[in-house]
Amino acid sequence: MGEASSLLSGTARISHLEMKGIVKQFPGVLANDHVDFEVRAGEVHALLGENGAGKSTLMKVLYGMYKPNEGEILIDGLPAVILSPSDAIAKGIGMIHQHFMLVPSLTVAENVALGLRSSRGMLTDLKVVSERVIELAKLYGLLVDPSAYIWQLSVGQQQRVEIIKALYRGAALLILDEPTAVLTPQEVDELFVTFRQMVRDGHALIFISHKLHEVLNISHRVTVLRDGRVIGSVATEEATKEGLAQMMVGRDVGLKPEHKKVDVGKAMLELEDLWANSDRGVAALQGVSLQVRAGEILGLAGVSGNGQRELAEVITGLRNLIKGRVILGNKDITGKNPGEIMEQGLSYIPEERMRDGMIREFNISENAILREHHTQPFARRGFLNFPVITQYAGELVKKFNVKTPSLDTPAKNLSGGNIQKLILARELSRKPGVLIASQPTRGLDIGATEYIHTRLMEQRQEGTATLLISEDLDEILALSDRIAVIYEGQIMGIVERQNANAENLGLLMAGVRE
Amino acid sequence: MSDELIRQLASILLQSSPLIIAVSGETITERVGVINLSVDGTMMMAAMTGFVVGLKTDSLLYGFLAAAIVGAIMALLVAFGSFRLKQNQVAIGFVLTLLGDDLSAFLGQNYTRIPGPVVKHLPIPVLKDIPIIGPIFFNQDLVVYFAIVLIFLTWWYLNRTQPGLHLRSVGERPEASFARGINVNRLRYIYTIVGGGLIGIAGAAYSLDVKLGWSDGHTRGLGWIALAIVIFGGWSPVRGALGAILFGATKALATVLQRTFPEVSVVAFNSIPWLLMIFVLLTVGSEFTERLILLMPKPMRGPMSRALRVSPPMALGTTFENE
Ligand SMILES: Nc1ncnc2c1ncn2[C@@H]1O[C@H](COP(=O)(O)OP(=O)(O)OP(=O)(O)O)[C@@H](O)[C@H]1O
Ligand SMILES: [Mg+2]
Numbered sequence: 064m065g066e067a068s069s070l071l072s073g074t075a076r077i078s079h080l081e082m083k084g085i086v087k088q089f090p091g092v093l094a095n096d097h098v099d100f101e102v103r104a105g106e107v108h109a110l111l112g113e114n115g116a117g118k119s120t121l122m123k124v125l126y127g128m129y130k131p132n133e134g135e136i137l138i139d140g141l142p143a144v145i146l147s148p149s150d151a152i153a154k155g156i157g158m159i160h161q162h163f164m165l166v167p168s169l170t171v172a173e174n175v176a177l178g179l180r181s182s183r184g185m186l187t188d189l190k191v192v193s194e195r196v197i198e199l200a201k202l203y204g205l206l207v208d209p210s211a212y213i214w215q216l217s218v219g220q221q222q223r224v225e226i227i228k229a230l231y232r233g234a235a236l237l238i239l240d241e242p243t244a245v246l247t248p249q250e251v252d253e254l255f256v257t258f259r260q261m262v263r264d265g266h267a268l269i270f271i272s273h274k275l276h277e278v279l280n281i282s283h284r285v286t287v288l289r290d291g292r293v294i295g296s297v298a299t300e301e302a303t304k305e306g307l308a309q310m311m312v313g314r315d316v317g318l319k320p321e322h323k324k325v326d327v328g329k330a331m332l333e334l335e336d337l338w339a340n341s342d343r344g345v346a347a348l349q350g351v352s353l354q355v356r357a358g359e360i361l362g363l364a365g366v367s368g369n370g371q372r373e374l375a376e377v378i379t380g381l382r383n384l385i386k387g388r389v390i391l392g393n394k395d396i397t398g399k400n401p402g403e404i405m406e407q408g409l410s411y412i413p414e415e416r417m418r419d420g421m422i423r424e425f426n427i428s429e430n431a432i433l434r435e436h437h438t439q440p441f442a443r444r445g446f447l448n449f450p451v452i453t454q455y456a457g458e459l460v461k462k463f464n465v466k467t468p469s470l471d472t473p474a475k476n477l478s479g480g481n482i483q484k485l486i487l488a489r490e491l492s493r494k495p496g497v498l499i500a501s502q503p504t505r506g507l508d509i510g511a512t513e514y515i516h517t518r519l520m521e522q523r524q525e526g527t528a529t530l531l532i533s534e535d536l537d538e539i540l541a542l543s544d545r546i547a548v549i550y551e552g553q554i555m556g557i558v559e560r561q562n563a564n565a566e567n568l569g570l571l572m573a574g575v576r577e
Numbered sequence: 578m579s580d581e582l583i584r585q586l587a588s589i590l591l592q593s594s595p596l597i598i599a600v601s602g603e604t605i606t607e608r609v610g611v612i613n614l615s616v617d618g619t620m621m622m623a624a625m626t627g628f629v630v631g632l633k634t635d636s637l638l639y640g641f642l643a644a645a646i647v648g649a650i651m652a653l654l655v656a657f658g659s660f661r662l663k664q665n666q667v668a669i670g671f672v673l674t675l676l677g678d679d680l681s682a683f684l685g686q687n688y689t690r691i692p693g694p695v696v697k698h699l700p701i702p703v704l705k706d707i708p709i710i711g712p713i714f715f716n717q718d719l720v721v722y723f724a725i726v727l728i729f730l731t732w733w734y735l736n737r738t739q740p741g742l743h744l745r746s747v748g749e750r751p752e753a754s755f756a757r758g759i760n761v762n763r764l765r766y767i768y769t770i771v772g773g774g775l776i777g778i779a780g781a782a783y784s785l786d787v788k789l790g791w792s793d794g795h796t797r798g799l800g801w802i803a804l805a806i807v808i809f810g811g812w813s814p815v816r817g818a819l820g821a822i823l824f825g826a827t828k829a830l831a832t833v834l835q836r837t838f839p840e841v842s843v844v845a846f847n848s849i850p851w852l853l854m855i856f857v858l859l860t861v862g863s864e865f866t867e868r869l870i871l872l873m874p875k876p877m878r879g880p881m882s883r884a885l886r887v888s889p890p891m892a893l894g895t896t897f898e899n900e
Contacts, residue, residue: 149758178757
């Protein structure tokens with residue numbers, strides 16, 4: 064790893080950074096309320112809190128993306144003026160963003176090169192960048208193709224690019240805003256090796272995650288935010304999962320949902336020999352056949368980018384099939400468009416919820432009825448019935464605990480986790496016959512995850528057939544009745560709940576058949 | 578190839594050159610995410626200024642320089658009104674179009690229909706003697722050479738240089754560029770002004786070269802054509818230039834047809850280029866082209882779809898502000 068450290072150096076040093084009395088007010092929300100926070104070289108300081116607690120806001124203030132209303136930042140005891148990311152970068156601060164800061168129409172290499180000084184002066188040096196991206200990718204186990212366009216990548220792959228971008232530039236202090244939300248456990252392990260190495264080399268890291276075991280594993284200190292205020296800080300050695308959860312939520316949280324026995328009914332979703340290409344034109348699905356029955360959750364496990372996204376898109380009519388049939392209930396829906404398919408009783412929680420799940424500029428109410436805006440009771444004779452819509456949206460927001468200043472707030476102003484909750488609320492409230500759920504709890508806090516899991520279980524009891532696509536093995540193991548593993552567009556095997564464990568699934572995910 | 582055809586092609590290239598320059602300017606502007614809708618008014622202001630300054634100073638260089646400055650100032654107004662005063666870009670551009678039209682007519686009223694300086698013919702030795710290519714491309718004047726060089730220069734800058742990469746990223750996703758340490762609004766100011774300067778030069782290229790002199794509404798309508806061609810060209814400088822040349826070619830064709838069928842009304846032929854423009858705007862990027870692409874043999878589909886599909890810069894017309 065000696066080589067790795069040399070790639071990470073080259074910027075200013077920060078031995079102690081302190082944020083003092085930070086206040087950030089958004090219209091209707093006090094996102095940060097006199098927050099004090101500090102981090103030292105050689106440590107990982109974890110920042111915990113529920114969705115909307117103000118973690119990303121605090122970090123964006125530090126990175127110069129937001130201007131705080133009050134408060135100051137001290138670097139090694141001296142006041143630091145950080146008015147923009149370029150100031151932050153100059154001071155040696157780097158950030159991996161929760162909402163990836165990637166340009167979809169550019170390639171991976173171009174995104175990495177953005178904002179850097181080229182080694183060829185005026186000309187781009189994409190060859191050099193590509194080579195180093197490959198080098199870094201190998202070193203950190205984050206494989207990506209530098210010539211791929213961002214729009215062609217799965218969310219997991221985009222996350223890798225976002226991380227590589229930060230590592231490529233190097234930083235004395237690196238902010239990691241939920242970098243592991245979409246990574247597989249193996250990838251997280253490799254990433255942690257890198258983080259530890261960085262810490263040993265004297266870097267300071269700020270780590271945000273909703274996964275408590277990760278926080279306990281990597282951090283030295285934990286600070287918990289709730290409603291924009293610091294609740295407390297503890298040394299990780301003295302912290303427990305239960306204790307941290309308690310601090311975050313303010314009540315006890317049951318961490319595992321109950322898996323009751325349900326009688327399985329007839330097949331609700333049948334996939335027969337599906338073949339499809341990815342956006343890059345290569346075979347992404349190579350003869351996938353699966354059945355999901357009423358009252359069962361079929362987990363689809365696999366490393367990101369092995370055809371999960373294409374499978375979901377093919378079923379929901381967003382992507383063309385080359386070959387194969389999709390049968391919903393007893394209707395053949397192959398080649399139908401998404402609107403028709405949704406009307407047949409299919410609900411879909413897309414992987415890229417920011418892009419496919421909502422309209423950023425629309426407010427909460429409008430997003431809440433996005434699917435059914437043209438039907439009773441939301442619309443009558445072509446006009447929207449606003450009182451009904453507002454009432455309905457209000458109920459969803461309350462039931463799913465979406466934190467928002469009002470129902471008129473544009474969706475883009477919600478915190479990452481609260482946007483997720485809104486979309487989940489909409490899709491799960493439709494009482495679907497078949498539900499395709501892609502990474503349904505990604506980026507959700509513990510309380511919200513618990514609630515979603517409970518809801519998925521309830522739907523299962525009511526006879527919904529669920530295809531649960533997730534890279535989170537814990538989630539798959541906790542919820543699924545059967546688990547199918549996908550690898551390079553093929554189903555490697557299907558394991559019954561009682562026989563499944565992290566080891567045998569892990570092997571299948573790596574493409575090894577026993 | 579017959580001499581007559583070669584002469585026609587050379588003339589089409591000359592006629593298209595100002596449009597090529599204006600299209601390059603507007604392409605740069607839009608690629609950085611700004612709509613400068615004032616092209617039509619800007620070109621008229623610049624054509625008038627360029628002509629008058631050229632006449633008074635008896636210097637083509639000062640004429641073009643003045644035109645470029647006028648174009649840059651108009652563009653600066655669009656940028657400033659939009660970024661600083663938070664007004665709608667499209668509305669500002671539209672108002673400036675009307676203003677440029679009227680103001681140029683008013684300021685230039687004493688200079689209409691009088692002879693002035695003319696850009697000189699400048700054949701390039703040796704190259705001009707290459708058969709066919711020589712007389713079309715190298716037996717021209719500086720405006721044409723500038724336009725041709727500009728096409729490739731713009732393409733090269735956008736696609737091969739680091740500042741070009743930054744330019745494109747700002748037009749696509751400003752917040753991502755900002756997070757990478759790029760000063761979004763500064764780049765938008767710079768390239769909007771540069772684009773405006775080129776649009777100004779295009780205006781003077783009419784009054785000092787392609788459509789000599791000044792008269793009320795001298796280049797009226799051509800700015801809108803340039804705006805349409807930018808879209809037609811899918812925001813690519815090379816395809817935009819081809820669009821400008823295609824427009825020039827249909828105009829030439831209309832003239833020829835008119836001579837051949839003198840009994841048909843002039844208006845009918847004059848409308849051909851415009852109809853073509855409308856047709857192209859309606860079809861490019863529509864379902865129709867998608868179908869067309871599917872009808873083609875497989876190996877052709879990839880390149881064809883890249884050539885025919887258009888997607889505007891994602892952040893086009895939006896403003897950026899950090900909170
Ligand atoms: N640009 C903005 N405009 C208005 N309100 C905002 C904006 N960004 C964040 N907020 C609000 O500030 C609060 C804190 O949001 P923030 O994104 O910091 O939460 P978070 O702790 O990162 O949550 P998550 O775990 O869901 O990512 C939320 O209530 C959110 O709605
Ligand atoms: Mg966040």
